Amino acid sequence: MPQTTAHTIAIVQVLQIVQGVQRNGMDVPAILRRAGIAPALLDAPLSRVTQAQYAALIRVLRRVCRDELWGLCRHPLPVGSFAQACRTMLPCRTLGEALQAGLRFYRLVLRDFAPRLQVVDGVARIAMVSLRERDAPLAYAERSFCFLGYGVMSWLVSRRIELTGVCAPAGASMPYGTEAQRLFLAPLQRDRDFTGLEFDARWLELPVVQTPESLAEFLDQAAMGLVIRYRDRTRLGERIRRLLRRDLAGELPSLEQVGAALSMTPQTLRRRLRDEGLGFQSLKDDLRRDAAIELLNRPELTLADIAARVGFAEASTFHRAFKGWTGLPPGAYRQAQHRGR
Structure with missing residues (x-):
């Protein structure tokens, strides 16, 4: 598994970028499938796609529209x-x-x-x-x-x-x-x-x-x-994300442990995260969510395998958490993605 987990992209971005082809009467589900995105995800407002899927969607839209702004403009x-x-x-x-x-x-x-x-x-x-x-x-x-x-x-x-x-x-x-x-x-x-x-x-x-x-x-x-590419990797949130990623399959370090690793008091850590609009728990949840979404695209892994890889001892706990993050249980998410291909 990679040492870093890429940030995923909210489904609202997909909804926004297909506005042009939708207005022009093109087959949006077919376009999404060509990009490896399940059309059913559009109906799950908390769902997300990987960076690779979004980049593929941009390429497909550019090709079918012959337009580098994907049919969003009149010209x-x-x-x-x-x-x-x-x-x-x-x-x-x-x-x-x-x-x-x-x-x-x-x-x-x-x-x-x-x-x-x-x-x-x-x-x-x-x-x-x-x-x-x-x-x-x-x-x-x-x-x-x-x-x-x-x-x-x-x-x-x-x-x-x-x-x-x-x-x-x-x-x-x-x-x-x-x-x-x-x-x-x-x-x-x-x-x-x-x-x-x-x-x-x-x-x-x-x-x-x-x-x-x-x-x-x-x-x-x-x-x-x-x-x-130009996401600021020196910002505290990105540094913590990389640190947490090392222990994703196990028990993630506490706020105090992360603070000690970064030579900060817990109070300073909380304040600096707040300045970036982040919270420690949300960082952990987002990392696990993004890793799980990536892993669900690997058919050789069972849901139990994925649960373990993102730090859940019980598959049922992982199912509840994933549904809370994305609005869909992991099995339904994977099935939707499979049908989207």
């Missing part, structure tokens, strides 16, 4: 736009110059919104300016553009750029807002008139360090990896 984003934007940015000297060049290119090919880089009082802002009334699919397209753009920004300078805000228009529906905050480790600001990201303008001065050779490798990566 498709031509396939190849992302690669061309990256090539446009690569020769630039600094991140600021690269963003100006890349966003200028996108403004030529996007017809539903216009991405712009703005700098005000030392704060850099990547803002999506809607060119028509913003409906739910367009809103998700704008957010997706921001998230993918963040991955490109971090890749260009080979640094995880620290955001100061994830911006959304007042009244915008962001059902996965908490997950976005945890991923970007920045407050969600719902009082803006645009969708976008904010960060210290000094990041714009960093040099572009990538090459044509590294670009070829970068373009081969799954789109979801653009964001996940």
Whole structure:
């Protein structure tokens, strides 16, 4: 079993990304099956998919829609736009110059919104300016553009750029807002008139360090990896997750034991986790849930095997916990996944 367990993705993300094909009358269950996702999971609001499944869904949507924003906009984003934007940015000297060049290119090919880089009082802002009334699919397209753009920004300078805000228009529906905050480790600001990201303008001065050779490798990566790759592994929640992962099949260490391993008092540990919007018990539950979801995709493992591997002595206890995490018993979850293939 791997030494790390990847974070899983809430089913609401799947519901959001298929809005376009659903509106266009395409066969959503067939598309999900091609990505290895059981359509029945859409009816289980607590269910989740693996990163590999979500990345496969992005590839399938791109292929069937011939659109790099997956049918979410009224006008498709031509396939190849992302690669061309990256090539446009690569020769630039600094991140600021690269963003100006890349966003200028996108403004030529996007017809539903216009991405712009703005700098005000030392704060850099990547803002999506809607060119028509913003409906739910367009809103998700704008957010997706921001998230993918963040991955490109971090890749260009080979640094995880620290955001100061994830911006959304007042009244915008962001059902996965908490997950976005945890991923970007920045407050969600719902009082803006645009969708976008904010960060210290000094990041714009960093040099572009990538090459044509590294670009070829970068373009081969799954789109979801653009964001996940730059998850801040130095943050306390990620450090604890890695530490807990070592003992997942046994009795997980207590808060006091984790604190001692990290040279922190329990009080400091709790406070710093709270600052990241996390709790110690939720970290343990999320790790076990994510590991179980990965293992359920391995048909050679029985449910009892999986229960033991994620630290449950009794299969019945594991069944109850898994249903609490995802809304489905593990057997039903596995059957749904099997039917989805």
